[in-house]
Amino acid sequence: MKKILFATLTIVVLVLLAIWSPWLRWNIDLANLFGVRKPDSISGLQVSSLAGEIEVFIDNNSVAKVTPDISPFILDRVTPGDHLVTLKRTGEFADSYSTFNKLITFEENSAVVIGYNIGPDEVFSEGHIIYTTKKENSNSDSKLNITVNTKDFNLTFDGLPVEKVESNTKVMSVDFSRQHEIKIGKSGYESLVFTLLPEMQSDRDKLKNSDFNVDIQLMLQPVEVNNI
Amino acid sequence: MIPEKYRLKNTIKYPTSVIIGGLNKLGLEIADSLIEQGGYVIIVDAYTPDADAKLSVFSNNALISFLDYTAIPHLDEDIRRLDYVFYFQHDSEDLNKKISTSEFLNLSNYLDASLNLAKKFNAKFLLTTSIKAHQLILSKQDLNLEYGYGISSSRHTIYTEMELQKYAESLAIEYFEREKLDIRIIRLGELIGDGIDFNNSTAFTQILLDAVTNNQIRLRKDGLDTEWYVNILDAAYGIIKAQFSRVTTGEIYSLTYETPFTNLSVAYKIQEYDSDAREIIFLDETDNLPPLKLYKPAPNLSSIGWNPKVNFDKAVKQSLAAAKIFILENKSLTKNNNNLVDKIKGFLALAETDTTMSSEAGAVSRLIAERKRQEELKKQSITNAAQASQKRRRPKKTFREKLEDGLWSFFRGLGESFNIFKNKSPSQIVLMLGVIVVLVIFYINYFSPVIALGRNLLILYPEVSQIEKSVSKGNFSEIKSNLDTVSFHFEDTRNIFTKFQGLASLLALDNQYNEVQKNLEAYSIFIDGAKNLSKGLEPFNTYLKNLQNNTVARAATDSYVSLSSSGLDYSDIFAQLNNSFPYVQDGIAKIQKSSGIINSLNYSLIPDFLVQNLNPLNTKINSVALTTENMDTVKYFNSLFGIDSPKTYLFVILDNTIPSPLGGYISAYAMVTMNKGSIVETVVQSTDDTNFKFNTLSESDLQLINLRKFGIKTKANITINDLASIKNIDDFNTIISKVFKESFSREISGVVTINADSLNSLVHFVNDNTGRTVEINSVTFGKDDVLRQIQLAQSDNQNSRSRNAIFAQLAGFVLNNIIDVLKMNSAGLVANLTNSALNRDLLTSTSGLEYQDYIVSNDFNQSAVLNNSLPVDLAFSINDPKYLGSDKMPSFTTAIESQVNSDLSLDNKLSFRFPNLASTAEISLCLPASISDSSIVVDNIPIERYVKATYNEEKCTNIMVISESNVSLKWKTAPVGKITSDSLREVTYGILKIRGGSNTLDMKVTADPTLRIEEFVPQVGQNGNSFAFTSQPKNDTYVKIVLKK
Structure with missing residues (x-):
């Protein structure tokens, strides 16, 4: 009888302890215990202005002002996670320009690359945002997801025309052996050219576990006014 | 030389007992009982020639060993386990016999060594002494006689056997008190019955021997001296019981029959049982001792449940039989009965002073001499043991032996600290430790994570349900705390689940693991999305919280709703909403993505018990995804709520029981102007009470109006309901906007047609959320079907005008309460309107606004099919x-x-x-x-x-x-x-x-x-x-x- 009671009590205690399970939340870093500091997980931001002076905000905090001459601005210590990136034109007529506002997920050990020309309206703004996301399936090849603000665009990859894309998205695989030049164009819109992947192979190799996302804003060409 | 089969067996498996001084009937009986119970017994005594004969009662396979007294000092090194020690100190030839101080010291050192041995192994110790010795010591204390009575001419203290027993008890008690040794003391009565030792010269043995040798039974003094007796077998049973009993620790018990017996009563019994016994005679003796006082022995062992199985009478009979056998075995005793006693006396006296065997003694003297030699051997052995322990030189041990000893000591110590390891060999302990470590690893890495997973799922489900409820009402400020809890427990779940990856790989369950991981990834994305969406919509929640209902219901036909004030300026809030729109976008995208992942799951790969737990969560997430799908329409709010510029909307109420291409008869309308987030103007009227102007309509407009008409309408004869022949809502918007612009000087930004089904749904929605109803013509609207209620309300006034007026009042009721409903359940209201739109009971056109893109993409203007x-x-x-x-x-x-x-x-x-x-x-x-x-x-x-x-x-x-x-x-x-x-x-x-x-x-x-x-x-x-x-x-x-x- 006593043994059965003892056994029952033990099982109950073990189950209750398992429900609590404080050891599951202990983060014992052996490296730290031995005085070895692991590198902090960081992300980065690179902003280039394609025209005019742009003030860069992260989570509503101003971090820099960028012009085409002093581009790109590089911020190399951004905490991974979601951050609101805002770009605003500065200067006398700043209020006449639209504002670029986007919530971007900064992945560990990668940088978000933005190149923008902010116009008076969104349709008259152009630019690209390149950011990475973790691959859904680690065994599959890395993908390049291109999203454009308009449909029926032309895609040129490393100087070679790929195809006319009927929708506003295109998915391709990524070759990590070199950098790539991508051109997006459409009749009635200004074409946009940008470079994908870092220059160094070692830096490119670090991104092999990620998918690439490029959001393109093509600028509508203003209507030509013929002087009579 | 002690035979090989009695050599020490180095085993830890069996409970081990040592019986010191156990080579006698009592010791052998105890040993036999212990061996029968699966124990291992080591008997320590002097090795005599008849030792083999005595030990031959045990089979060759019996777990028994025999050691000389000299073995005790180093026995701790030779054995691996010791559970019980029986130390027999009760046996004495003559309690008054003097022993030298050095002998006393040797004997007491030996007891000390035995106690130390028991202490080292944490064994239970049982010391036997005799009641007689205790009785005698007490009587001598009364006389204040110390250390031997009678006058001695020695200059040193004289010790006796009884003092040895007293010292033994004191030492034992000291070990109990100081060293906490588990010890008990048993005072035995005189051992009688089968196996009685006739070498002990006691009154009982003398009476027996007198009886069987056909001599007069001689009793000393008046024969009323009492003695305490116990049967040998009962004594053995009692000693074992006392040793194994927990309640005896630190106690002294008497092991004897309940009552003492006088020598005279013994003599009478013998006369009764032996018909050949002769008469009793009393011998006068004077010993200058006072009469023995009533002696109260220590509590009887019967207090712990021991009961003698052999009663006194039977024991006497057994003793009598034993005596007869004893005599028969010694034939020379039959010659001269009368001289026999004298001879015995004489030889006993001889034995006291001369240890050498007399050639004239014969068999009796041989017996006596044998006994003396045993005593001498015992003393010699004990002396050697004492000497050996004094100058004990540990033999030089090899490294392996030292290591082995060290290991044994360590593991023995472990056994003393943890009962589970007690009396286990090092290899057994190591194995047990290994098993424990494996169990602990299993418990920490697999069992507890599974339980914790279950706990987390139990916590997550109600939290997600709460989120779903809040989202369905559009109350995003309430979900923050739920999201924090969900986020915490979910991250916990993810971390726990990653621990199973190795096991999954090991069991070739990678696909199953990946599928569950995919599900969890979906939850992670959902949580991120919900957090961002909640953050993004926070300004809108602030707007709803601050929004004032400035509408007032009226009974007048010029407008069934008016305003109490022009409302507040909510521009700042909408500016914040604008700034936080990226969060809304991201939130919706992530929630949709999570829903997409969930819908792509292959449930056949996920174990059933997990599916049962994950499925309800997945369903909730899909529900939230459906509700939040179109929440990115907040980007239009600046425009829709009149933040950038005032907006006027026209809500046209259609009675679709009177069909028309538009969807019904135009019964009433509500015109609402929004500015800076507030309603700043409102007109709710029946079309019958409005003077519409159609002058601004063009020919093209008329052509459009007549497109679906059999007859032709012109500007001269056109009525508002002719516009109901326009099916395309955007075309209708264009035309009616012109009419209202001319009629009211208002630019219409958007037109919404609401038919009776949709109006019915809205009236019920208002009632469900606010509990409010409206009374029109003594009929209460709010709970029942609107059309039936309209029929009732028109019962005395069946005409188009009254019907239209009722529709107008219902529209006014909805408008008057719409702000309150929006504050309470914005998402529900949107869902209600969306549902009506999908059923084509509500059509929308906002041609001049960006919102039109949304209308077209969702086909709320029913133009896609065109x-x-x-x-x-x-x-x-x-x-x-x-x-x-x-x-x-x-x-x-x-x-x-x-x-x-x-x-x-x-x-x-x-x-x-x-x-x-x-x-x-x-x-x-x-x-x-x-x-x-x-x-x-x-x-x-x-x-x-x-x-x-x-x-x-x-x-x-x-x-x-x-x-x-x-x-x-x-x-x-x-x-x-x-x-x-x-x-x-x-x-x-x-x-x-x-x-x-x-x-x-x-x-x-x-x-x-x-x-x-x-x-x-x-x-x-x-x-x-x-x-x-x-x-x-x-x-x-x-x-x-x-x-x-």
């Missing part, structure tokens, strides 16, 4: 002023039969059945303008009762019906079809829902035998080269046929 290559647009209207509507929606049945010809042209036949509600009605069928007039044929209506009209891309055939209840039309469509590949042609056409009533659509498509139907939508049963279906469409119907030549 962009289809083959729209079939049917409408029904009643223009009879005598028809006042009903409490039921009309029902329409449309049957379409299409024949796809080999050239991909279509021969279509339409049969339209409708209710006979009024004396006249109009039916319009609008088709693409490309269809030639001649190909459109009306079968059953005379030509004078139908006309054809064209406007832009539409060609309409308008039929007036008088008494008919169905019309039948035919038309031919030119070859159509999109080429999808070399041999495949795709033909699509759309059949618009007839607004305002319930629709039944019967459709049949047959292809030419040269064509084969490869695929078709909707998915219905195919019969050869044709398919047919019947449906009750809530929305427009799309038909797609893929054909192959």
Whole structure:
């Protein structure tokens, strides 16, 4: 009888302890215990202005002002996670320009690359945002997801025309052996050219576990006014 | 030389007992009992020639060893386990016998060594002494005689056997008190019965020997001296019981019959049992001792449940029998009975002073001498043991021996600390430790994570349910705390789950693991999305919280709703909303993504018990995804809520019990102007109470109005309800905006048509959320069906005007409460309106606003089907002023039969059945303008009762019906079809829902035998080269046929 009671009590205690399970939340870093500091997980931001002076905000905090001459601005210590990136034109007529506002997920050990020309309206703004996301399936090849603000665009990859894309998205695989030049164009819109992947192979190799996302804003060409 | 079979057995497996001084009947009985119970017994005694004979009672396989007394000092090194020690100190030839101080010291050191041995192994110790010794010591204490009585001329203290026993008890008690040794002391009565030792010269043995040798039974003094007795076997049983009993620790017990017996009573018993026994004689003796006082022994062992099994009488009989056997075994005793006693006396006296064997003694003296030699051997052995322990030199041990000893010591110590390891060998302990470590690893890495997972899922489910509830009400500020809890427990779940990856790989369950991981990833994305969405919509929640209901219900017909104030300026809040829009976008995208991942899960890979737990969560997430899908419309709020500039909206109330192409009879309207987030102007009226102006309408506008009319309307005779013949809501918006601009000088930014079904739904929604109702003409509206209530409200006043007024008041009721409903349940309100829009009970057009993009993309203006290559647009209207509507929606049945010809042209036949509600009605069928007039044929209506009209891309055939209840039309469509590949042609056409009533659509498509139907939508049963279906469409119907030549 006593043994059965003892056994029952033990099982109950073990189950209750398992429900609590404080050891599951202990983060014992052996490296730290031995005085070895692991590198902090960081992300980065690179902003280039394609025209005019742009003030860069992260989570509503101003971090820099960028012009085409002093581009790109590089911020190399951004905490991974979601951050609101805002770009605003500065200067006398700043209020006449639209504002670029986007919530971007900064992945560990990668940088978000933005190149923008902010116009008076969104349709008259152009630019690209390149950011990475973790691959859904680690065994599959890395993908390049291109999203454009308009449909029926032309895609040129490393100087070679790929195809006319009927929708506003295109998915391709990524070759990590070199950098790539991508051109997006459409009749009635200004074409946009940008470079994908870092220059160094070692830096490119670090991104092999990620998918690439490029959001393109093509600028509508203003209507030509013929002087009579 | 001690035989090999009695050598020490180095084992830890068996409970081990040491019986010191145990080579006698009592010791052997105890040893036998212990061996029978599976124990290992080591008897320590002096090795005499008859030791083998005594030990031969045990089989060769018995777990028994025999050691000399010299073994005790180093026995701790030789054995691995010791559980019980029995130390027999009760046996003494003569308690008054003097022993030297050094002998006393040796004997007491030996006891000390034995106690130390027990202490080292944490063994239980039992010391036996004799009651007689205790009795004598007490009597000597009374006389204040110390250390031997009688006068001695020695200059040193004289010790006796009884003092040795007293010291033994004291030392034992000291070990109990100081060293906490588990010890008990048993004082034995005189051992009698089978196995009695006749070498002990006691009154009992003397009486027995007198009786069996046919001598007078001699009793000393008056024979009333009492003695305490116990049967040998009962003593053995009692000693074992005392040793194993927990309650005896630290106690002294007597092991004897309950009562003492006088020598005289013993003599009488013997006379009774032995008929040959002679008479009793009393010997005068004087010992100068006072009479023995009543002696109270220590508590009897019967207090712990021991009971003698052999009663005194039987024991006496056994003793008598033993005595006879003893005598028979010694024949020389039969010669001279009278001299025998003297001889025995003499030899005993001789034995006391002379240890050498006398040649004249004979058998008795041999026995006595044997006994003396045993005593001497014992003393010698003990002395040697004492000497050995004093100058004990530990033999030099090899490294291996030292290591072994060290290991044994360590593990023994472990056994003392943890009961579970007690009396286990090092290898057993290591194995047990290994098992424990494995169990702990299993518990920490697998068992507890599984339990913790279950805990987390139990916590997550109600939290996610709460989130779902809050989201469905549009209350995003409330979900923050839920999200924090969900986030915490979910991250915990993820971390726990990653621990199983290794195990999954090991068990080749990678696919299953990855699928569950995918599900968890979806949750992670959902949580991120919900957090961002909540953050993004926070300003909107602030707006709703601060929004004031400045509308006031009125009974006046100029407007059933007015305003108490111009409201507040909420521009700042909307600016914040604008800034946080990226969070909304991101939140919605992530929630949709998580829903997408969940819907792509392969549940067959996930174990059933996990599916049962994950499925409810997944369902909730999908529900949230559905609710939040269109929340990115907040980007239009700046415009819609009049933040950038004031916006005026027109809500047109249609009585669809009086059908029209637009969706019903225009009964009432509400015009609402928004500025900076507040309602700044409102007019709610019946159309009968409004003077509409149509002067700004152009010819083109009139053409549009007349497109679906049998008759022609001009500016001169046009009424507001003629506008109801415009089916396309965007066209209607254009026209009615012109009318309202002229009539009210207001720019209309958006038009919404609300039919009676939708109004009914809104009235109930207001009541469900606020509990409010409205009383019109003594009828309460809010809970029951609006149309039935309208009939009741009109019971005394059945006319169009009163009906329209009621609609207007209902519209006013909804408008008056809409702000409160919006604050309480914004998401629910949106869902209600969305549902009405999808059923075509509510149509929207905001041509001048960005919001129009959303309307078009969701087809809330029912224009998508018109962009289809083959729209079939049917409408029904009643223009009879005598028809006042009903409490039921009309029902329409449309049957379409299409024949796809080999050239991909279509021969279509339409049969339209409708209710006979009024004396006249109009039916319009609008088709693409490309269809030639001649190909459109009306079968059953005379030509004078139908006309054809064209406007832009539409060609309409308008039929007036008088008494008919169905019309039948035919038309031919030119070859159509999109080429999808070399041999495949795709033909699509759309059949618009007839607004305002319930629709039944019967459709049949047959292809030419040269064509084969490869695929078709909707998915219905195919019969050869044709398919047919019947449906009750809530929305427009799309038909797609893929054909192959």
